[in-house]
Amino acid sequence: MSTQRDRPGMSGTESEHGLFVTDRELHRLISPRLGWDRFREKLRLAELRGFPPLDSFWGGRYWPKVRAWLDKDNRVDDHDTIPLAQDGPENFDAKPRPLPRSKTKQVGKAVLDSAAGDAQPARLSRRLHSVAREG
Numbered sequence: 001m002s003t004q005r006d007r008p009g010m011s012g013t014e015s016e017h018g019l020f021v022t023d024r025e026l027h028r029l030i031s032p033r034l035g036w037d038r039f040r041e042k043l044r045l046a047e048l049r050g051f052p053p054l055d056s057f058w059g060g061r062y063w064p065k066v067r068a069w070l071d072k073d074n075r076v077d078d079h080d081t082i083p084l085a086q087d088g089p090e091n092f093d094a095k096p097r098p099l100p101r102s103k104t105k106q107v108g109k110a111v112l113d114s115a116a117g118d119a120q121p122a123r124l125s126r127r128l129h130s131v132a133r134e135g
Contacts, residue, residue, distance in 0.1 A: 020060030030070070049073075 052065040
C-alpha cells in the first residue's frame with residue numbers, strides 16, 4: 001500500500017481509499033455512529049441539496065467534491081467573512097447624547113413601616129383588620 005509520501009498532494013483519506021469512495025466508506029468517514037439506514041437516508045436528502053452524486057463510471061463519489069460540499073455546508077470558511085455595518089457620516093461637533101437611564105419607580109410605604117394603630121383597610125385583609133381592632 002502506498003503512503004502519503006509516495007503520493008504528494010493527497011490527503012490521508014485519498015491515499016487510503018483513492019479519489020472515489022463508496023457510500024460504505026463515506027459512512028465510515030463522515031458519521032460512523034449513525035446507523036447505515038439513517039446515513040443512506042441523509043445521503044439522499046443531501047443529494048437534493050447538491051451533495052455530489054455517485055459516479056457510475058468510477059463506482060463512487062469524488063472525495064474532493066464531497067469534502068468541499070461538507071466544508072461549505074458546515075460553513076468552515078465563514079470565519080473570515082465579517083459583515084460590516086453601513087458607516088454613516090461623522091460629526092465631531094455634535095453634542096454627546098445623554099445616556100438612557102431607567103426611571104425608578106417610587107416605592108410606597110410598606111405595611112409594617114407605618115405607626116402602630118395606623119392600619120389602613122385598603123392594604124390589609126378584612127380578617128387582619130378585625131384582629132387589629134380587637135387587640
